[in-house]
Amino acid sequence: MSGGVGESVRRPDGPAKVRGEFCYAGDLTAEGMLIGATLRSPHPHARITRIDTRAARALPGVLAVLTADDVPGDLHFGLTLRDEPVLADGVVRYAGEPVAVVAAVDAATARRATQAIEVGYEPLPAVTDPELARDGTPLHPDGNVYRHVSYGCGDPDARGVVTVENTYRIGMQDPAFLAPEAGLAQPTADGGVQLEVATQWLHSDQKQIGWATGLPPEKVHVQLGGVGGAFGGREDVTLQVHACLLALATGRPVKMEYTREESFLAHRQRHPGTIWLRHSADADGKLISVEGRVLLDGGAYASTSPVVITNTVTLLQGPYRVDNGRFEGWSVRTNNPSCGAMRGFGVPQAAFAHEAQLDALAAALGLEPLEIRLRNALQRGDVATYGQRFDAPTPVREVIEGLQAIPLPEGIPRKAPGGVGRSAEGGEIRRGIGYAVTIKNLAFSEGHVDESTAEVSLCDGHATVHTACAEVGQGFVTVAEQVARTVLGASTVEVTQPDTLIASAGSTSASRQTMASGTAVHRACLAVRDRLLDRVARAHGLDAAELTVADGVVCAAGKPLTTVAEAAPGQIFRATEHFQHPDTYALGSPEARMYVGYGFSAQRAVVDVDVELGLVSVVQVASCQDVGAVINPTQLLGQIEGGIVQGMGLALMEAVVVRDGLITNPDFQDYLIPTIVDAPEVVSTYVTDPQPGMPHGWKGVGEPPLCTAVPVVAAAVRAATGLPLPSVPIKPEHIALGLGTAPTVSWTTPRPADPARAAQVVVDEEPRDALGTMAEEGAAPARH
Amino acid sequence: MSDQDEFVTFSLTVDGTPREVTARWSESLLTVLRDRLGVRGPKTGCAHGRCGACAVRADLGDGDPHVLCSCLVPAATAAGGSVQTIASIGGPDGELSDVQEAFLAEGAVQCGICTAGFVTAATELLETNPEPTRTEIEEALYGNLCRCTGYGRIVAAVETAARTRREQKSPVPLTTRELAASLRTGPEEAR
Numbered sequence: 009m010s011g012g013v014g015e016s017v018r019r020p021d022g023p024a025k026v027r028g029e030f031c032y033a034g035d036l037t038a039e040g041m042l043i044g045a046t047l048r049s050p051h052p053h054a055r056i057t058r059i060d061t062r063a064a065r066a067l068p069g070v071l072a073v074l075t076a077d078d079v080p081g082d083l084h085f086g087l088t089l090r091d092e093p094v095l096a097d098g099v100v101r102y103a104g105e106p107v108a109v110v111a112a113v114d115a116a117t118a119r120r121a122t123q124a125i126e127v128g129y130e131p132l133p134a135v136t137d138p139e140l141a142r143d144g145t146p147l148h149p150d151g152n153v154y155r156h157v158s159y160g161c162g163d164p165d166a167r168g169v170v171t172v173e174n175t176y177r178i179g180m181q182d183p184a185f186l187a188p189e190a191g192l193a194q195p196t197a198d199g200g201v202q203l204e205v206a207t208q209w210l211h212s213d214q215k216q217i218g219w220a221t222g223l224p225p226e227k228v229h230v231q232l233g234g235v236g237g238a239f240g241g242r243e244d245v246t247l248q249v250h251a252c253l254l255a256l257a258t259g260r261p262v263k264m265e266y267t268r269e270e271s272f273l274a275h276r277q278r279h280p281g282t283i284w285l286r287h288s289a290d291a292d293g294k295l296i297s298v299e300g301r302v303l304l305d306g307g308a309y310a311s312t313s314p315v316v317i318t319n320t321v322t323l324l325q326g327p328y329r330v331d332n333g334r335f336e337g338w339s340v341r342t343n344n345p346s347c348g349a350m351r352g353f354g355v356p357q358a359a360f361a362h363e364a365q366l367d368a369l370a371a372a373l374g375l376e377p378l379e380i381r382l383r384n385a386l387q388r389g390d391v392a393t394y395g396q397r398f399d400a401p402t403p404v405r406e407v408i409e410g411l412q413a414i415p416l417p418e419g420i421p422r423k424a425p426g427g428v429g430r431s432a433e434g435g436e437i438r439r440g441i442g443y444a445v446t447i448k449n450l451a452f453s454e455g456h457v458d459e460s461t462a463e464v465s466l467c468d469g470h471a472t473v474h475t476a477c478a479e480v481g482q483g484f485v486t487v488a489e490q491v492a493r494t495v496l497g498a499s500t501v502e503v504t505q506p507d508t509l510i511a512s513a514g515s516t517s518a519s520r521q522t523m524a525s526g527t528a529v530h531r532a533c534l535a536v537r538d539r540l541l542d543r544v545a546r547a548h549g550l551d552a553a554e555l556t557v558a559d560g561v562v563c564a565a566g567k568p569l570t571t572v573a574e575a576a577p578g579q580i581f582r583a584t585e586h587f588q589h590p591d592t593y594a595l596g597s598p599e600a601r602m603y604v605g606y607g608f609s610a611q612r613a614v615v616d617v618d619v620e621l622g623l624v625s626v627v628q629v630a631s632c633q634d635v636g637a638v639i640n641p642t643q644l645l646g647q648i649e650g651g652i653v654q655g656m657g658l659a660l661m662e663a664v665v666v667r668d669g670l671i672t673n674p675d676f677q678d679y680l681i682p683t684i685v686d687a688p689e690v691v692s693t694y695v696t697d698p699q700p701g702m703p704h705g706w707k708g709v710g711e712p713p714l715c716t717a718v719p720v721v722a723a724a725v726r727a728a729t730g731l732p733l734p735s736v737p738i739k740p741e742h743i744a745l746g747l748g749t750a751p752t753v754s755w756t757t758p759r760p761a762d763p764a765r766a767a768q769v770v771v772d773e774e775p776r777d778a779l780g781t782m783a784e785e786g787a788a789p790a791r792h
Numbered sequence: 793m794s795d796q797d798e799f800v801t802f803s804l805t806v807d808g809t810p811r812e813v814t815a816r817w818s819e820s821l822l823t824v825l826r827d828r829l830g831v832r833g834p835k836t837g838c839a840h841g842r843c844g845a846c847a848v849r850a851d852l853g854d855g856d857p858h859v860l861c862s863c864l865v866p867a868a869t870a871a872g873g874s875v876q877t878i879a880s881i882g883g884p885d886g887e888l889s890d891v892q893e894a895f896l897a898e899g900a901v902q903c904g905i906c907t908a909g910f911v912t913a914a915t916e917l918l919e920t921n922p923e924p925t926r927t928e929i930e931e932a933l934y935g936n937l938c939r940c941t942g943y944g945r946i947v948a949a950v951e952t953a954a955r956t957r958r959e960q961k962s963p964v965p966l967t968t969r970e971l972a973a974s975l976r977t978g979p980e981e982a983r
């Protein structure tokens with residue numbers, strides 16, 4: 009069947025996108041539409057002494073001015089802790105926090121109205137150092153520690169002959185999706201509200217809108233507006249609740265669309281962090297023990313900080329077998345911008361640190377970088393430091409060997425380091441080659457239910473697929489179409505716009521939607537197919553068990569009987585099916601199952617570095633990734649290339665610069681994302697070891713390439729320069745001035761693991777109820 | 793009322809249609825196109841000339857149409873001029889142009905918010921330079937940001953469109969099958 013699973017099927021939304029006709033959330037309009045605007049705090053921490061909205065309300069063309077006092081329902085929202093006010097509640101805790109929202113007849117009037125609101129602030133000390141915040145005066149009634157995790161396994165004090173330790177720093181990365189936040193809210197006839205919005209998670213938005221408006225879920229209807237990129241940055245609520253409150257207050261449609269600067273201020277960033285690691289290995293390079301400590305700056309409100317921290321801490325071991333270790337981490341509240349989900353969800357930070365350590369060990373022992381990785385590669389049956397057995401294919405060795413088979417680039421470099429940033433003649437250019445291997449958990453973790461539901465109908469060969477899975481650019485619409493063609497033999501497929509009329513699909517994040525919504529679609533297609541075959545069997549007096557569908561044809565005992573399109577004229581076959589991964593449990597639970605599954609990735613980067621100007625050109629990144637199965641080769645390559653370039657951005661140029669709680673570069677003039685000149689050649693190969701329990705053996709692929717690209721680019725620049733470079737992004741001055749501390753290498757007397765302490769995971773953590781939408785998705789809150 | 797709020801009325805041609813506009817004089821061409829004229833092909837990515845999502849091909853009265861960021865052009869400077877947005881790009885009979893076709897075939901589109909800008913810039917490139925090198929493609933497109941694709945498929949799409957166009961003009965026509973194969977592998981391998 010043309011257009012099925014395994015082919016490079018084109019995106020169904022592609023023609024509209026290349027014509028410029030695809031409707032994004034920012035393109036939405038409605039009759040009588042008002043424009044919403046937001047007044048934000050200029051202070052990272054202040055007490056609000058008064059808010060006077062009279063002048064703003066008096067302006068002609070202004071129809072609503074709302075503050076915290078005007079929120080009819082629960083003022084607080086959030087994905088985990090519900091600690092964030094919809095509008096500032098007496099205190100502002102970050103620069104950019106929404107204080108008031110207005111609706112007016114046009115954008116200029118709305119903007120003028122926000123300027124006419126008088127707010128009295130009494131500035132308070134801004135706590136912007138996460139280490140001071142952790143132990144300091146609470147900035148919020150819920151305290152400053154979002155989560156503290158601490159556990160050990162085996163004998164953490166075991167030592168080999170060599171021990172290396174260093175402290176690594178990761179900067180704050182902005183998702184920088186290219187379409188700023190936008191949505192259109194409209195009051196509905198039943199007193200409810202309807203919102204079309206660019207989001208990653210419709211049902212989470214629906215719940216949080218319900219909390220603030222006091223409306224029951226059936227009166228809050230959320231539909232996906234066209235999404236211009238997401239990368240985690242649309243998982244939290246930004247303007248969703250504000251737009252709905254304004255629509256309800258005015259009785260008119262209200263459109264909100266952020267500027268680029270507001271987008272930087274309003275959405276959550278990738279957590280910046282500090283990671284200390286100590287690795288000890290024997291003379292052969294085999295890891296004897298690993299110890300690690302992580303401090304992530306979660307910013308002003310919780311978002312997903314309590315979940316991100318366990319990803320970082322538990323995956324400090326990397327894709328390597330570690331029998332002995334102790335690990336601890338905190339995600340903490342500060343007066344910096346709030347951090348939350350971004351592609352990789354805590355793992356790029358861990359990967360950057362553990363891969364630098366592996367290279368330091370290899371250098372100390374005189375081993376090749378890939379050799380030390382092969383000697384420690386996880387295998388199926390191994391047990392993670394947090395007690396979970398790797399009970400599915402664990403092809404770490406295979407991705408490394410796949411990488412080794414990719415030839416190095418040949419020929420003269422086409423361009424000098426620095427791309428468009430090169431403004432001077434430089435000096436000596438040195439080439440470097442680096443390697444990195446990573447592990448990324450796939451799907452929701454630690455008891456957060458990972459599920460989706462699909463409704464599929466078939467009539468005369470035309471299939472309709474309905475889910476609540478947000479298409480954000482990743483290509484789920486193509487995958488859903490491919491599944492319907494393969495399973496049902498559908499000749500045409502329509503994937504309808506996601507909405508809250510069907511059960512939750514969870515978030516488009518965690519590399520999870522092919523696994524969750526794709527599997528729900530697969531199951532619904534199987535059910536529809538069986539109903540069709542039952543009908544055909546009855547009509548022909550055959551046994552349905554003998555009927556199959558192949559290439560759009562119904563076959564009886566392998567012989568063509570009729571086409572799917574003509575099998576039952578005018579009849580509609582319909583099925584709704586649900587999929588849920590097996591349960592997961594909090595870190596330290598006796599079930600020892602935190603994660604649904606994993607993806608592994610190995611990369612090699614080749615860079616040219618101008619050592620005097622400090623400029624880097626990434627010539628090539630070669631990748632071998634564990635992908636389960638190849639569903640759509642072109643879309644898969646797009647995920648690999650896109651992830652690598654986004655990771656390269658974090659490694660070399662992307663940093664939200666925050667001084668005293670203020671973002672100094674909230675624009676694309678000063679926050680640099682890679683351009684076409686910066687992008688390397690990418691060579692991509694795959695290991696296809698099917699994931700058990702998944703149709704076609706598929707698994708998530710979106711995050712691993714980014715997680716690996718960060719350490720691999722750093723490793724190549726280290727190889728070119730000989731510098732330790734323990735921080736990303738690696739800035740020109742780090743190279744030109746040689747900034748950064750090298751790992752401490754000590755030669756030690758071996759101290760074998762005490763067998764009495766072996767193979768037990770001991771967790772030291774205060775259990776805490778999760779209260780936000782992630783908990784309400786049906787999960788048992790993370791508990792012991 | 794500040795100077796910025798003073799309105800001006802002017803005419804310009806958008807996608808071949810003469811339009812009359814009344815706008816605040818400070819408004820950008822992008823705002824006029826999107827909010828006053830309902831022309832939604834050009835997108836708002838940054839509104840400060842860094843992302844290229846708003847790219848249009850415009851003749852601002854000097855008879856030299858070229859691709860620019862419509863967010864950086866005060867709308868009134870386009871008075872009497874002519875603007876071609878993505879809506880002006882297409883093949884005969886409403887089909888896709890070869891550049892648009894190649895963007896789909898090569899997977900150069902993910903979220904698509906940058907796509908209109910890239911197609912606009914790539915179309916101009918191939919009109920002026922039918923055989924661009926990789927470096928020339930980069931020089932023509934570095935004003936356009938893409939956050940999804942990592943650019944690899946976009947470069948491939950431009951190369952494919954250029955190759956397809958050359959082959960259509962070549963004396964020995966390709967068979968349909970060869971043409972289809974060349975979209976994937978290049979003409980030498982396809983033959």
